[in-house]
Amino acid sequence: MEPLSKTLETKPEEKRIVTGSEAVILSLLEEGVDTVFGYPGGAIMPIYDALFGYEKELNHILVRHEQGAAHAAQGYSRATGKIGVCFATSGPGATNLITGIADAQIDSTPLVCITGQVPSHLLGTDSFQESDVLGISMPVTKWNFQVTRTEEIPWAIARAFYIAGTGRPGPVLIDITKDAQFGKLEYKYKKCEKIRSYHPYPHPDERKVLEAAELINAARKPYMLVGHGVLLSGAENEVIQLAEKAGIPVASTLLGLSAVPTDHPLYVGYLGMHGNYGPNIKTNECDVLIAVGMRFDDRVTGDAKKYAPQAKVIHIEIDPAEIDKIIKTTVAINADAGHALQSLLPHIIETKHEEWLQEFRDCDEIEYNKVIQKDMYPEGEKIKMAETIRILNEITGGDAIIVTDVGQHQMVASRYTQFKQTNSNITSGGLGTMGFALPAAMGAKIGRPDRLVVGIIGDGGIQMTIQELGTISQYNIPVKIIILNNNFLGMVRQWQQLFFEKRYSFTHMHNPDFVMIGKAYGIPSEKIENKDQLKSALENLIATEGPALLEIVVEKEENVFPMVPSGDSVSNIRLE
Amino acid sequence: MSDIYQDNTEQQAEKEFTLSILTENKPGMLNNITIIFTRRKLNINAINVSASEIPGVHRYTIVMITTRDQVDKVVKQIRKHIDVLGAFVYEEGETHYQEIALYKLPTRIFLGGNHIEQLVRSHGARILVIEEEYIVLEKTGHKNETQELLEILQPYGILEFVRSGRVSISKSKRKTEKFLEELENSTTHILYKKNNNGKD
Structure with missing residues (x-):
């Protein structure tokens, strides 16, 4: 391997004595890290001091809140496939990371979070800015470790990267006491390649593979669901090969979006509570359900007892704990999605299921007539969210990375965005973290400067992390921000309308002037309210050099349909 | 299947x-x-x-x-x-499993004849400590057995009772060492996948 910087060039016989802090930086460089999102503070000051000497090698982005650092690292990771890295200080710095870490855990995003900790002799004494970060992060990390001895630093970081990035990825937290950062060690780095208690890549069981192939070959109405695991594994081609070879319609979970291009002839749509009509109801009509790299989240299954009871279920999943957790499988292949599909493909007989695929197309027509047409080409003067997405698709040609927050705009964007490339959909799925999108979009753009990154955010969510406009401004990160403003916490309002007798308890928002805020940060900002401005304003947003913000005032009380009412069967999806 | x-x-x-x-x-x-x-x-x-x-x-x-x-x-x-x-x-x-129970009883109840002592023996318990004020009995067994003795001794005025967690050894013949060896030799730490789409 080429040395990453001159400072790493050492003769093998030469002993290299460095501080713990410098060892942190050197270890990150060894792991190929180019970007860190973080925020300094007392207990991590030695690491920041060491960072000062490595500005050329390591790009540090100073966020405005540690939650922003975690989400930015997530956005970076999801856009690049690399491991996101963030720094925070002890106490409040570390606790502010927790939401992002929990989000990364449930959405299988590899992060390495490094937190400073009070000096080891003060541990457990309620000292200034001390919190039990290990205890707090335990349930939301794939692994965590507290370093109290300087010489443990390279080992802990090597292990952190191996654990975060392999198998089912996830966040890892390394808490380093201040004295360990100050201490000295003889620096040597060895990448972690094996941990005897950790087996991230189980081999696909050949018998199970044959059983699955047999089921697929005998199926009359096979149906494939793809999830985030497909993107994480890089198994997009294998999924498409299987679908094409066996003529299987393919639907996607929220996090699986963009794994299969939306215009692929076998792609039938988006699953779940606000997913497409056909993909939901056909779940309960297929004979073989092939789930790849997904975990049957309750937003996908609705009532799990009434989910695909007629179907033989094949579950291809890397995490054994997900198998038979929600939906009992007929055949489970416990392996990486790509590896499993490569084993499966040679046993698949070429066939087509035109009539079955037509059933999905018939559903599309019903949904188009009842929902999509009204959404995409609405009458009246008020702008609707879906037509915004339609026009955005026309402008981007489906090539943008779309980063969404949480709520109605997220569901609308997920329903209507056209994706041509993989890894183009970044959103908070499992945790549903409002405030995710702005920092995640920022991280995605830093990771992929070559791609157009558009953040689509509601008026509620943007205000949860709006301070990251400061980061975007300081580093001139060219993200395009769309605020879909309905002056409501729209999804909660929709539920209040449908299930709580229109008692709109605390969902109306009196919002600030987002354009003035954007401009205060030096970001070109515009607000539109009329439909005739929509196309030109979106074109202007995308064409603007550097970061830009567009506030679009949308219809106040729009509902997202179709909808599977919470806890109901996917068969009972409502179109209106 | x-x-x-x-x-x-x-x-x-x-x-x-x-x-x-x-x-x-x-x-x-x-x-x-x-x-x-x-x-x-x-x-x-x-x-x-x-x-x-x-x-x-x-x-x-x-x-x-x-x-x-x-x-x-x-x-x-x-x-x-x-x-x-x-x-x-x-x-x-x-x-195969066992739990251990300790019973602290007032010494005086042992002084009025050998009734209690017989009880203790018949339940396979043993006297661990004799102090002026109290005696500690120890019994190893399954929970129902230590529980039974507890209930029998209850009327005599138990000063303190404690039961350990279960210790258990499986009936399978596999050695732990062998299990660890298999873990060490397992090849599931890296991904064996053909790289056919330019992505690791």
């Missing part, structure tokens, strides 16, 4: 399970394991942690009452922890 339509009453009946878990000796492991139970609002009936026969490897023995379905899910979550080497579930009859 398992039949998903099979009668699952067996899966849903509550019974006692013994979990035997091998972990690396790392700080925080006990917490890491118990939060898996806490999050699912599952009660641990007994827990014991000790060093195993392999240096650096600890053995946890956990007793819980739940359904087969639930215990299988919990065990998978336990195995998922990075520093857990292995986790096994046993039903009644699949392990």
Whole structure:
């Protein structure tokens, strides 16, 4: 391997004595890290001091809140496939990371979070800015470790990267006491390649593979669901090969979006509570359900007892704990999605299921007539969210990375965005973290400067992390921000309308002037309210050099349909 | 291929399970394991942690009452922890196990004849300590046995009672060492996948 910087060039016989802090930086460089999102503070000051000497090698982005650092690292990771890295200080710095870490855990995003900790002799004494970060992060990390001895630093970081990035990825937290950062060690780095208690890549069981192939070959109405695991594994081609070879319609979970291009002839749509009509109801009509790299989240299954009871279920999943957790499988292949599909493909007989695929197309027509047409080409003067997405698709040609927050705009964007490339959909799925999108979009753009990154955010969510406009401004990160403003916490309002007798308890928002805020940060900002401005304003947003913000005032009380009412069967999806 | 339509009453009946878990000796492991139970609002009936026969490897023995379905899910979550080497579930009859109970009784009740002493002997208990004020009895056995003696002694005025967690050894012949050897030699630490789309 080429040395990453001159400072790493050492003769093998030469002993290299460095501080713990410098060892942190050197270890990150060894792991190929180019970007860190973080925020300094007392207990991590030695690491920041060491960072000062490595500005050329390591790009540090100073966020405005540690939650922003975690989400930015997530956005970076999801856009690049690399491991996101963030720094925070002890106490409040570390606790502010927790939401992002929990989000990364449930959405299988590899992060390495490094937190400073009070000096080891003060541990457990309620000292200034001390919190039990290990205890707090335990349930939301794939692994965590507290370093109290300087010489443990390279080992802990090597292990952190191996654990975060392999198998089912996830966040890892390394808490380093201040004295360990100050201490000295003889620096040597060895990448972690094996941990005897950790087996991230189980081999696909050949018998199970044959059983699955047999089921697929005998199926009359096979149906494939793809999830985030497909993107994480890089198994997009294998999924498409299987679908094409066996003529299987393919639907996607929220996090699986963009794994299969939306215009692929076998792609039938988006699953779940606000997913497409056909993909939901056909779940309960297929004979073989092939789930790849997904975990049957309750937003996908609705009532799990009434989910695909007629179907033989094949579950291809890397995490054994997900198998038979929600939906009992007929055949489970416990392996990486790509590896499993490569084993499966040679046993698949070429066939087509035109009539079955037509059933999905018939559903599309019903949904188009009842929902999509009204959404995409609405009458009246008020702008609707879906037509915004339609026009955005026309402008981007489906090539943008779309980063969404949480709520109605997220569901609308997920329903209507056209994706041509993989890894183009970044959103908070499992945790549903409002405030995710702005920092995640920022991280995605830093990771992929070559791609157009558009953040689509509601008026509620943007205000949860709006301070990251400061980061975007300081580093001139060219993200395009769309605020879909309905002056409501729209999804909660929709539920209040449908299930709580229109008692709109605390969902109306009196919002600030987002354009003035954007401009205060030096970001070109515009607000539109009329439909005739929509196309030109979106074109202007995308064409603007550097970061830009567009506030679009949308219809106040729009509902997202179709909808599977919470806890109901996917068969009972409502179109209106 | 398992039949998903099979009668699952067996899966849903509550019974006692013994979990035997091998972990690396790392700080925080006990917490890491118990939060898996806490999050699912599952009660641990007994827990014991000790060093195993392999240096650096600890053995946890956990007793819980739940359904087969639930215990299988919990065990998978336990195995998922990075520093857990292995986790096994046993039903009644699949392990040899013991618990130890200590009973503190006033010395005076032993002074009025040998009735109590006979009781103690007939239950396989032994006298551990004799002090002027109290006597400590020790009995090793299954919970129902130590419980039975507790109930018999109850009328005599028990000063203090304590029962240990279960220690359990499986009836399987496999050596722990052999199990660890298999872990060490396993090739599941890297991904063997053809790279056919330019992405690692």
